[in-house]
Amino acid sequence: xxxxxxxxxxxxxxxxxxxxxxxxxxxxxxxxxxxxxxxxxxxxxxxxxxxxxxxxxxxxxxxxxxxxxxxxxxxxxxxxxxxxxxxxxxxxxxxxxxxxxxxxxxxxxxxxxxxxxxxxxxxxxxxxxxxxxxxxxxxxxxxxxxxxxxxxxxxxxxxxxxxxxxxxxxxxxxxxxxxxxxxxxxxxxxxxxxxxxxxxxxxxxxxxxxxxxxxxxxxxxxxxxxxxxxxxxxxxxxxxxxxxxxxxxxxxxxxxxxxxxxxxxxxxxxxxxxxxxxxxxxxxxxxxxxxxxxxxxxxxxxxxxxxxxxxxxxxxxxxxxxxxxxxxxxxxxxxxxxxxxxxxxxxxxxxxxxxxxxxxxxxxxxxxxxxxxxxxxxxxxxxxxxxxxxxxxxxxxxxxxxxxxxxxxxxxxxxxxxxxxxxxxxxxxxxxxxxxxxxxxxxxxxxxxxxxxxxxxxxxxxxxxxxxxxxxxxxxxxxxxxxxxxxxxxxxxxxxxxxxxxxxxxxxxxxxxxxxxxxxxxxxxxxxxxxxxxxxxxxxxxxxxxxx
Amino acid sequence: xxxxxxxxxxxxxxxxxxxxxxxxxxxxxxxxxxxxxxxxxxxxxxxxxxxxxxxxxxxxxxxxxxxxxxxxxxxxxxxxxxxxxxxxxxxxxxxxxxxxxxxxxxxxxxxxxxxxxxxxxxxxxxxxxxxxxxxxxxxxxxxxxxxxxxxxxxxxxxxxxxxxxxxxxxxxxxxxxxxxxxxxxxxxxxxxxxxxxxxxxxxxxxxxxxxxxxxxxxxxxxxxxxxxxxxxxxxxxxxxxxxxxxxxxxxxxxxxxxxxxxxxxxxxxxxxxxxxxxxx
Numbered sequence: 001x002x003x004x005x006x007x008x009x010x011x012x013x014x015x016x017x018x019x020x021x022x023x024x025x026x027x028x029x030x031x032x033x034x035x036x037x038x039x040x041x042x043x044x045x046x047x048x049x050x051x052x053x054x055x056x057x058x059x060x061x062x063x064x065x066x067x068x069x070x071x072x073x074x075x076x077x078x079x080x081x082x083x084x085x086x087x088x089x090x091x092x093x094x095x096x097x098x099x100x101x102x103x104x105x106x107x108x109x110x111x112x113x114x115x116x117x118x119x120x121x122x123x124x125x126x127x128x129x130x131x132x133x134x135x136x137x138x139x140x141x142x143x144x145x146x147x148x149x150x151x152x153x154x155x156x157x158x159x160x161x162x163x164x165x166x167x168x169x170x171x172x173x174x175x176x177x178x179x180x181x182x183x184x185x186x187x188x189x190x191x192x193x194x195x196x197x198x199x200x201x202x203x204x205x206x207x208x209x210x211x212x213x214x215x216x217x218x219x220x221x222x223x224x225x226x227x228x229x230x231x232x233x234x235x236x237x238x239x240x241x242x243x244x245x246x247x248x249x250x251x252x253x254x255x256x257x258x259x260x261x262x263x264x265x266x267x268x269x270x271x272x273x274x275x276x277x278x279x280x281x282x283x284x285x286x287x288x289x290x291x292x293x294x295x296x297x298x299x300x301x302x303x304x305x306x307x308x309x310x311x312x313x314x315x316x317x318x319x320x321x322x323x324x325x326x327x328x329x330x331x332x333x334x335x336x337x338x339x340x341x342x343x344x345x346x347x348x349x350x351x352x353x354x355x356x357x358x359x360x361x362x363x364x365x366x367x368x369x370x371x372x373x374x375x376x377x378x379x380x381x382x383x384x385x386x387x388x389x390x391x392x393x394x395x396x397x398x399x400x401x402x403x404x405x406x407x408x409x410x411x412x413x414x415x416x417x418x419x420x421x422x423x424x425x426x427x428x429x430x431x432x433x434x435x436x437x438x439x440x441x442x443x444x445x446x447x448x449x450x451x452x453x454x455x456x457x458x459x460x461x462x463x464x465x466x467x468x469x470x471x472x473x474x475x476x477x478x479x480x481x482x483x484x485x486x487x488x489x490x491x492x493x494x495x496x497x498x499x500x501x502x503x504x505x506x507x508x509x510x511x512x513x514x515x516x517x518x519x520x521x522x523x524x525x526x527x528x529x530x531x532x533x534x535x536x537x538x539x540x541x542x543x544x545x546x547x548x
Numbered sequence: 549x550x551x552x553x554x555x556x557x558x559x560x561x562x563x564x565x566x567x568x569x570x571x572x573x574x575x576x577x578x579x580x581x582x583x584x585x586x587x588x589x590x591x592x593x594x595x596x597x598x599x600x601x602x603x604x605x606x607x608x609x610x611x612x613x614x615x616x617x618x619x620x621x622x623x624x625x626x627x628x629x630x631x632x633x634x635x636x637x638x639x640x641x642x643x644x645x646x647x648x649x650x651x652x653x654x655x656x657x658x659x660x661x662x663x664x665x666x667x668x669x670x671x672x673x674x675x676x677x678x679x680x681x682x683x684x685x686x687x688x689x690x691x692x693x694x695x696x697x698x699x700x701x702x703x704x705x706x707x708x709x710x711x712x713x714x715x716x717x718x719x720x721x722x723x724x725x726x727x728x729x730x731x732x733x734x735x736x737x738x739x740x741x742x743x744x745x746x747x748x749x750x751x752x753x754x755x756x757x758x759x760x761x762x763x764x765x766x767x768x769x770x771x772x773x774x775x776x777x778x779x780x781x782x783x784x785x786x787x788x789x790x791x792x793x794x795x796x797x798x799x800x801x802x803x804x805x806x807x808x809x810x811x812x813x814x815x816x817x818x819x820x821x822x823x824x825x826x827x828x
Contacts, residue, residue: 425661
């Protein structure tokens, strides 16, 4: 008894308890990150293709992606038998993307060397065997080995062809479309002006616009012709593949993004495929309703939104904290404001979203449209969700975090330092600018870090203030005025939700969800790390004593 | 009050060269620099100073001594309105510097602090370079000319007996100096703006004997040019550096006379008890 009391007195059990708590927390966080990393990063690794013959004679060719016990509650078989999940692809020739196969039904399993995995523009992956390769009516190669030998060069050419087509479509034709649209708006605003002030002759201006329009339309026609020709030429090379069920499928090589025979690949070959898939994921545009391809627009949108949000939230937060801490009389009112700010930090984000929609989008945006963009109404310019409104909404959401952290940082600046400045005849304002703010900068940056961490992960308020599933244009591009704050944008958090829960093909999208989650984590970590490094630099610079 | 100053012509006050001028001229040696009449101070409901009346002579060093909590630091901080920073402080009575009430509504507190520099108990260099620390007050006053700043920096550091130790590393942080050097840096910062009066709040309490000795020598030097008021717990120090000594007890001024008289021939029993170590 006294030994137990002695133990309690020394506090060892408390240490064990605290240690256990820490251990469990680390385990949970580590487990979560590990799961996401494993599922997300494993997605890009090309697995073997297996040919499985069932007892009923069906032949399935695909990748075995999972193996699990069959639940049969109440029978002795419960969880005794196993089944396999196969990724079969070939959606367009009548196969289901994924299929479960009971191991009992399997007659034989083998790994065919000539099976190929094709990533293409439409219909998801195709898994089969190459049959022949043709350019127009001329046959280039026949038989799996011959086709496989010739294909890499052709797929490379398809990549450059696609780039050329994309440049034509997006950049050149897109720019002309943009200019035509601007001219149409000019035309409309002339009409509006004419209606308001009758009697002023605007035929000269109109004729000018008409002439420009005609010129642009001719240019458009030429580019369109060129685009058609380029595409026709590129589509002449076609590859024919045979699915495991015997159906043949012919497709232009132009539509093939990646074609390889995974069973022939060495580990380095696989790593090459892995790297190229990862790079496509990071830098490419999404395909197939976001379940394939890359997510670069979402990365860009997320980072840009967080930066805009910081630019908005930090100055306001710091100014508010300065007033609260340095100038305001510390009375009941200030205490109430402080409580309100703290509570604001805990308001559910969707509430901010609703406010953003009502205030920023409809009220502010609608007013801007009426005042500055009447020519494009009823199509809204700023009166609809956009990156500016989303950033402002998130800025409001994160301002309380910045205020709280800044206030703490300001109050941590020692009085001796303020006295040093004031005693030499500095005003309060000079003291704040030259001594207090620099010394509080690391703490203010901590506030920024917290704000960014919260802002980057928010999805709910963005869904109603400007995030879309697929944004055709990025908010920053090469067309004047370069920064298009009114545009809608893509966001990683929303992308996860969209791909995971709104996608028609959930099984195919699942790994994409994990991969996107990894990326979102990585971006948040990267943004935080940058701020932390800056903060540590500042901390070193403004250390208040040589010993602390 | 005359226009005469204690400075020789070639040692023009920097405040004049920097274009900083004051409404009233500084007091000459032998005159009274600070007049305190019936000074009372409350922290909330707690009265810390009771009816202080004293004259502090110009061009001399005056020491405030007394046990902890007797109000000597509080009084010192009243002289350049440092107590403004503390909430709930109420001051009554007259605090006149060169005949002007520093607590008056029309008085510019910035000018008061520019004329009355202060060195604190704990050295408080700003997290800037040594050079920037010294010229901080000048920059604040709007001096931009580099040559002026550099000459002021050198002169102040020489005055503070720190020049030889730091002249090769003026760009390194003020926080990289040792405790004694930091305190001398703070003194240099205080005298760089050429104040008339320098207040020192236990400037040596955190220093070792050698550093203390250096600062005492410095105070001895400085009093030829500045009026110095120093708060100290070290009676020997008070005896060594000051011309006048004031003994405080429980917020009251008990005795104020020439240092030699006070230490050899105290008039009050409390003073005698304190300086002979019977209490406090």
